[in-house]
Amino acid sequence: MENIVAALKNKDVMKKIGFTFLVFLIYKLATYITIPLINQDIIQSFFDSADSGFLGIANAFTGNALKNYSIIALGIGPYITASIITQLLQMDIIPLLKEWQEEGETGKQKINQLNRYLAIGLAFIQALAMTYGFRLTGNAIFDIGVTNVNFVTYTYLAIVMTAGTAFLLWLSDQITLYGVGNGTSMIIVAGIVSTMPLMITSMIEGYLVESVRTTESILIFTLVMVLYIAVIFFVTVMQSAFRKIPIQYSNRPASARFQGKSDSHIPLKINSAGVIPVIFAVTILSIPTTILSFVGALDGTLFGRWLTEMFTYQQPLGYAVYVILIYVFAFFYSFVQINPEKMADNLQKQHAYIPGVRPGTETENYISKTLFRITIIGATYLVLVASLPIFVAMIFDLPAYVQIGGTSLLIVVGVAIETTKQIKTQTQEQNYSGFIK
Numbered sequence: 001m002e003n004i005v006a007a008l009k010n011k012d013v014m015k016k017i018g019f020t021f022l023v024f025l026i027y028k029l030a031t032y033i034t035i036p037l038i039n040q041d042i043i044q045s046f047f048d049s050a051d052s053g054f055l056g057i058a059n060a061f062t063g064n065a066l067k068n069y070s071i072i073a074l075g076i077g078p079y080i081t082a083s084i085i086t087q088l089l090q091m092d093i094i095p096l097l098k099e100w101q102e103e104g105e106t107g108k109q110k111i112n113q114l115n116r117y118l119a120i121g122l123a124f125i126q127a128l129a130m131t132y133g134f135r136l137t138g139n140a141i142f143d144i145g146v147t148n149v150n151f152v153t154y155t156y157l158a159i160v161m162t163a164g165t166a167f168l169l170w171l172s173d174q175i176t177l178y179g180v181g182n183g184t185s186m187i188i189v190a191g192i193v194s195t196m197p198l199m200i201t202s203m204i205e206g207y208l209v210e211s212v213r214t215t216e217s218i219l220i221f222t223l224v225m226v227l228y229i230a231v232i233f234f235v236t237v238m239q240s241a242f243r244k245i246p247i248q249y250s251n252r253p254a255s256a257r258f259q260g261k262s263d264s265h266i267p268l269k270i271n272s273a274g275v276i277p278v279i280f281a282v283t284i285l286s287i288p289t290t291i292l293s294f295v296g297a298l299d300g301t302l303f304g305r306w307l308t309e310m311f312t313y314q315q316p317l318g319y320a321v322y323v324i325l326i327y328v329f330a331f332f333y334s335f336v337q338i339n340p341e342k343m344a345d346n347l348q349k350q351h352a353y354i355p356g357v358r359p360g361t362e363t364e365n366y367i368s369k370t371l372f373r374i375t376i377i378g379a380t381y382l383v384l385v386a387s388l389p390i391f392v393a394m395i396f397d398l399p400a401y402v403q404i405g406g407t408s409l410l411i412v413v414g415v416a417i418e419t420t421k422q423i424k425t426q427t428q429e430q431n432y433s434g435f436i437k
Contacts, residue, residue, distance in 0.1 A: 010427050013180070017423075020179035023171050024190045030072045030167070031065035031194075035160055037153065042141050043069045043134065060408050063191030071164035073130075074123050076172065076187050078165055082118035084276070086111055091336065116169060123165040127158035180426075181419035189415045192408045220396055231388060235413045238381050242267040243374050245367065247352045264352075268371060271378035272337050275410040277329035278386045281322055282407065285311045314390055323383050330379035331372075340367040385410060 034040050044067055059066040062075035090097045090111075097114075100107035131154055134141045142149055172183030179186070206212065207221040244265040288311050309315045313322035344364035353359050357366045389406040 013423060013426055016178065016180045016426075020175055020181070020186065023175050023179060024186075024194075027072075027168070027171060027187060027190050028063060028194055030164070031063050031068055031070050031191075033071050035069050035071060035073065035157060037142055037146050037157065038069050038131075039141055039143050040069055043067065046134065060195060061188055061191050063194040065191070071160055072168055074126060074161050074165045075191060076165065076168050076184055078123040078126060079115060079119040079169055079184060080188075081122055082115045085118065086115055087336065119169065120162060120166060123162040124158050127161035128154055131157050131161075180423055181415065185411075185415045186419070189412055192412055224392070224396060227392065231385070231409065232413065235385060235409055236417065238271060238378075239410075239414050239417055241270040243270065243370065244268075245354060245370060247347065247354055250351045250353060266343070266367075268338065268374055269378075270374050271381060272371075272375070273330045273333040273378065273382075274414060275382075275407055276333050277326045277379070278382055278407050278410065280329045281325035281386075282313070284325060285313055285318060285322055319387075319390070322386075326383050326386060327379045330382060331375055334371060334375045334378070335368075338367075338371055340364045340371060343367055382410075 058075070058077060061077065062073065065075060066073045086097060090101050092098055097111065100110045103110075131141075135149075142153075146153075168187055172187045175181065175183035175186050177183075203221060203224070207217040244267055246265050248264070288307065309317050310321065312318040341364050344360065344367060347353065347363060348359045354363055354366060357363050386406060
């Protein structure tokens with residue numbers, strides 16, 4: 001509460017918050033600017049009738065822009081994909097990228113510029129594939145007056161959608177420069193949060209209005225809302241949890257060590273991989289069935305039923321694959337984010353050590369074992385939160401628009417925590433500078 005009061009009294013912070021909300025408004029308005037030549041009703045009917053896992057998540061991240069097939073239908077997803085690709089390529093796969101990574105701020109700017117160029121290319125390819133994929137469903141996705149559809153038509157639509165992604169990248173930069181939080185993350189959160197009021201109002205209309213209200217419907221509504229709040233609290237606690245590895249510095253004076261000033265620690269987050277494992281798992285499971293459903297390869301065949309069972313995480317076999325993928329990606333990405341070898345090397349260069357552990361290889365092994373143990377907890381937490389929408393929907397027979405837990409909540413809570421820390425830091429800096437003056 002003190003942080004909120006301090007932020008409200010700080011004019012600079014309030015200006016940044018106001019600017020961020022202004023960008024959110026522009027972003028939301030852009031979701032209603034539809035792409036020319038496209039029959040929007042056909043696209044929306046596809047989302048209403050199909051169980052589109054991957055497309056459903058993509059639509060949630062864009063604030064229904066994909067369902068509306070607006071100029072920003074791709075959202076900021078191509079940039080996220082480009083960032084992940086370049087991050088993986090820095091692992092000694094492309095030496096030049098590893099050199100840039102070690103160049104500090106200059107290298108970071110080069111990598112960021114590369115991410116943008118790669119994002120534009122990925123956006124163009126994705127726009128082409130998506131529009132042509134919708135066309136393969138057999139639906140007349142183009143307006144009645146559009147008859148001569150050729151490669152030029154698809155290229156034109158892809159350029160429009162790519163320009164929308166470029167516009168979102170520019171908006172995210174404005175938030176980073178003049179607003180609060182990381183611009184890319186805030187754009188994603190804006191899309192997710194903008195759909196939450198619709199979920200609440202839809203639940204009220206489905207359970208509490210006089211025409212459908214019963215004792216059972218009131219009880220279901222109450223339980224769902226209580227569970228929703230409990231999950232938010234649980235996710236907030238887990239996203240903030242970390243394991244401290246104590247370290248000491250051997251080059252500090254004896255008096256400083258005696259006073260305890262040489263003690264410090266390395267915080268390892270319980271969920272250091274973030275939401276990336278869940279996104280990767282859903283993407284890998286959903287892309288095959290999405291592509292095959294576009295071309296009609298799943299209709300009434302034994303192979304189609306087997307693929308549906310294999311790649312649909314609402315089915316037992318698909319759910320088992322889903323859980324395995326989350327664990328695999330959680331471990332992989334955690335060790336990508338936190339490199340025990342590099343961390344042990346940095347500690348040795350700083351004349352720091354973990355009490356009772358020799359510098360070098362033993363320190364690396366100790367960090368690896370600790371990271372492995374906490375990643376088991378973090379991956380289990382991700383599986384639990386990602387599984388909640390599946391089991392809650394089955395138990396309470398909830399409609400598709402009601403999501404308890406899942407990828408969206410992980411992203412919103414994580415970004416909210418980081419943004420709150422940034423606002424707190426900016427408020428404290430202003431207070432300190434005012435005190436000095």
